[in-house]
Amino acid sequence: MNLDDIRAHIPTSSHYTYLNHAACAPLPVEVQAAQKTYVEERALHGDVVYEQWIEKTEATRALIADFIGGLPEEIAFLKNTSEGINLVATMLPFTERDNVVTTDLEFPSNFLPWYDLQRKGVEFRVVKNRNHVLELEDFEKAIDDNTRCVAVSHVEFATGFKNNIRVLSELCSDHHAYFFVDPIQSLGALSFDVRETTMDFFSSACYKWLMSELGISIFYIKRELIDQFHPSYIGWFSLKDYLDYEKFDREHPEITTTARKFECGNLNFYGVCTLYASLQFLNKFSRTWVEDRVLKLADHTIDAACEKGFEVQTPSDHAGIVNFKVKNAGKVVEALKERNIIVSSRAGGIRVSAHFWNTFEEVDTLVEAVEDICC
Ligand SMILES: Cc1ncc(COP(=O)(O)O)c(C=O)c1O
Numbered sequence: 001m002n003l004d005d006i007r008a009h010i011p012t013s014s015h016y017t018y019l020n021h022a023a024c025a026p027l028p029v030e031v032q033a034a035q036k037t038y039v040e041e042r043a044l045h046g047d048v049v050y051e052q053w054i055e056k057t058e059a060t061r062a063l064i065a066d067f068i069g070g071l072p073e074e075i076a077f078l079k080n081t082s083e084g085i086n087l088v089a090t091m092l093p094f095t096e097r098d099n100v101v102t103t104d105l106e107f108p109s110n111f112l113p114w115y116d117l118q119r120k121g122v123e124f125r126v127v128k129n130r131n132h133v134l135e136l137e138d139f140e141k142a143i144d145d146n147t148r149c150v151a152v153s154h155v156e157f158a159t160g161f162k163n164n165i166r167v168l169s170e171l172c173s174d175h176h177a178y179f180f181v182d183p184i185q186s187l188g189a190l191s192f193d194v195r196e197t198t199m200d201f202f203s204s205a206c207y208k209w210l211m212s213e214l215g216i217s218i219f220y221i222k223r224e225l226i227d228q229f230h231p232s233y234i235g236w237f238s239l240k241d242y243l244d245y246e247k248f249d250r251e252h253p254e255i256t257t258t259a260r261k262f263e264c265g266n267l268n269f270y271g272v273c274t275l276y277a278s279l280q281f282l283n284k285f286s287r288t289w290v291e292d293r294v295l296k297l298a299d300h301t302i303d304a305a306c307e308k309g310f311e312v313q314t315p316s317d318h319a320g321i322v323n324f325k326v327k328n329a330g331k332v333v334e335a336l337k338e339r340n341i342i343v344s345s346r347a348g349g350i351r352v353s354a355h356f357w358n359t360f361e362e363v364d365t366l367v368e369a370v371e372d373i374c375c
Helices: 003-008 029-068 081-091 112-120 136-142 165-174 242-247 269-282 287-307 329-338 360-374
Strands: 075-078 099-103 123-127 147-153 178-182 201-205 217-221 321-325 344-346 349-353
Touching: 029 075, 029 217, 029 269, 075 081, 081 112, 081 147, 081 178, 081 201, 081 217, 099 112, 112 123, 123 136, 136 165, 147 165, 165 178, 287 321, 287 360, 329 344, 329 349, 329 360, 349 360
Parallel strands: 099 123, 099 147, 147 178, 178 201
Antiparallel strands: 075 217, 201 217, 321 349, 344 349
16 A cells, blocks of 8 residues: 555545644544444444454454554453553552652653552652653662552653663563553554563553544553452453353352453443454554654654754654644644644644654645744
């Protein structure tokens, strides 16, 4: 498929210069079609198609496992990134000697659940950025043998710094600390393989670079840990034979030994069917080609912004997010929207997030429009 063919699958491309995947992605036509099918079947057939939704859920679990280099039993579907972070923060065993470590570049979802642990007497440590970069030496100072968990985003949401999660996961292993990652700003854009790190958990919604729907998220827990952790909430989806619930042993209920035990009850099957279609769409392209395009588009954005004299806030270790400073960023974003150019304002700048299907010309259109509005 050449780029024009790919763009024909993304109707948004015909009426917007859409460079806002770090906020919420548009949906490809086949994803929209899957949504229509689900809505029609749901309306016309009700419970008659329930088994199909369960089958689709397991097929989606397998697709995601393949996508991240994990196993299907390591995946649970939840409703958003925040829910998975809270799940980890509430089920880890803490003593009053323990500390948790996160950073001052996190989205509130990956800050508040850890901050809140102070109510249980857990020490809360924040690694501070230096000019939008999180330095390894600052993590080394913050993490010690009393660190129970380190929680970072793979790619930080506002200015786009990419943490080295392989090195951080090794640092955590050295101190026997759990390692949690929020990969919402990389999954679907960068190649992401859980086996290349010693990461213990991740949680990611699907509506950004995975080009899928809101209200469904992927929760990953390393195989070896599943039996060690008991869900904070429990329900019929936590049972080993959950579909045979009428026969469940009320004296000794048997909990499943897979990550499904964290799902608790019925899922967002609309979201599951959407995610299945999104993954099938993304799987048409090689992961390395997608990553290469995302990085080239980001580098092109940096070069184009620098050329026009804008101060780029994104560090050299980055992924798809690029941020450059402008005065009155919020107003500039509104003015751009009037020209059908869609980006976000973050950290006093314009946050640009182009996916593999965007073009270099679209980036130029944006940067020229910002210059026209600002100068
Ligand atoms: C790094 C990061 N984590 C989490 C979220 C959103 O969390 P949730 O899926 O719970 O809405 C965002 C949204 O922008 C984000 O950028």
